[in-house]
Amino acid sequence: MNILDGKNLINIDSLQLENIVAGFDKICVDIGTGDGRNIYRKAKAEPGTFFIGIDPVKDNMEEIAVKLNKKPEKGGLKNVVLAVAAAENMPPELHRIADTVTVLFPWGILLEGVVKPIDEFIDAVAETAKSGGKFEFITTYSPAYEENTIETRAMPELSIDYFNGEYREVLKKHGLIVESVEMLDNEFVKGFDSKWARRLAFGRKRDFYRITGSVL
Ligand SMILES: C[S@@+](CC[C@H](N)C(=O)[O-])C[C@H]1O[C@@H](n2cnc3c(N)ncnc32)[C@H](O)[C@@H]1O
Structure with missing residues (x-):
């Protein structure tokens, strides 16, 4: 699936996603995540949960995607990824992955x-x-x-x-x-x-x- 690395799109497969989410207690997928700020806030409050936001509009997610890559003291977080995708074409990597879907x-x-x-x-x-x-x-x-x-x-x-x-x-x-x-x-x-x-x-x-x- 295509995820944002800052403003760039990179493609990751199921194995890479598995490695990224390894060690987290729970996974939450937010469909139609918009600017990503809702899951950013939740991710800060729940460091044991990994949040995956998906939305077809890449531009709206870029600001938070850039912030995620910063040092922790500047707002960087390791427990969020933002993916460019639509609900009617969900990335197969997300199949049956989530403890919660919002x-x-x-x-x-x-x-x-x-x-x-x-x-x-x-x-x-x-x-x-x-x-x-x-x-x-x-x-x-x-x-x-x-x-x-x-x-x-x-x-x-x-x-x-x-x-x-x-x-x-x-x-x-x-x-x-x-x-x-x-x-x-x-x-x-x-x-x-x-x-x-x-x-x-x-x-x-x-x-x-x-x-x-x-x-x-
Ligand atoms: C009103 S915004 C809400 C965004 C976010 N959930 C929030 O609380 O701010 C609706 C979002 O749904 C996204 N959206 C629209 N059609 C979609 C689809 N088919 N699949 C996934 N997301 C979609 C839009 O791009 C937009 O970001």
Whole structure:
């Protein structure tokens, strides 16, 4: 898979990835990681966990990728890699690697894939997590602020009932067992560090939905 080494892309195979993650207690894969700041913060707080962020947009990840290579006292970290890839074309090196798979504040096709849900996106999560691993999705949109997205992408109305209804059954067919559906507010999102999360958290009042569970 193609990972960032500073601003450069390098290709690593499964064996190289195995060596990079060796010695860490857990692996977390964050799909649609954006600028990488959410996992950077988590990686600092959890040095025993290795974080792999994937996103198709290389440019947005470069600033954090450069920081990762610095000396520890300047912000360098050994427990994060950022990979350029899309959920619908997950690198085979990530197959069944993760103790946790997260998709935080998705947009575009990733939003559709997680919320509608679309088979190939749910399979991407199921096939990235280890058996017994965990998943976490956090999403938000509202007819008051995203009427256009809702219309053009034919997005369902978000509610606790929506995620506890047929959605839960569809995920189960793909090996994802929903264990909790919560509605959270802006305060909760202030705990995330990405530019996007901060824009949402400190912007207009919103409902955020957090869906968590286990992977068979
Ligand atoms: C709203 S941003 C959120 C980014 C990050 N999770 C955060 O919390 O800041 C959505 C991200 O999803 C990424 N994305 C869109 N389509 C994707 C896909 N098919 N596979 C993976 N990531 C995708 C975008 O490039 C963007 O970085």
